[in-house]
Amino acid sequence: MGEDCGLWTKSFDQIQKIVIHPVKVGHNEQDRKEIIAREGEEFAKRCLAWHFSPKSLKKFFKRSETYESSPYIDYEQFPCYITGSFVLEGQKYTFDIDAGGSFTIQDRKGKVYYLGCSPLLYGAASGDATPNPRCAKFLPEF
Secondary structure (H helix, E strand, O other): OHHHOOHHHHHHHHHHEEEEOOOOOOHHHHHHHHHHHOOHHHHHHHHHHHHOOOOHHHHOOOOOEEEEOHHHOOOOOOOEEEEEEEEEEEEEEEEEEEOOOOOEEEEEEEEEEEEEEOOEEEEEEOOOOOOOOOOOHOOOOO
């Protein structure tokens, strides 16, 4: 799977000019308020405590799997996400990481790469909550 991504033929170790935006709960202020009312303050605290450093972001990318299409059905989705950008081999990419571990990377031409690093060893759909040691430490625990 990973070999087909295109980004994997390059090295995530070579990423430069990394910009990591602060974590967001929801897409706007009204959305954020509704989510906190529904999920609770503890959810918001855990979400807002989540972060990446440039070094941990590279590790997270390297441990992830790529998919030909959106893997969202295999991952839990949370209204908590981190966005940002980076440059690799002179090309700018943007990323959008969901707290459940699925994410996209998009190049400046609009090509979208689908990736994921599940915090659960057997995936969200399995019902088994065994942590995935490759990915769980990079994601918030809800």
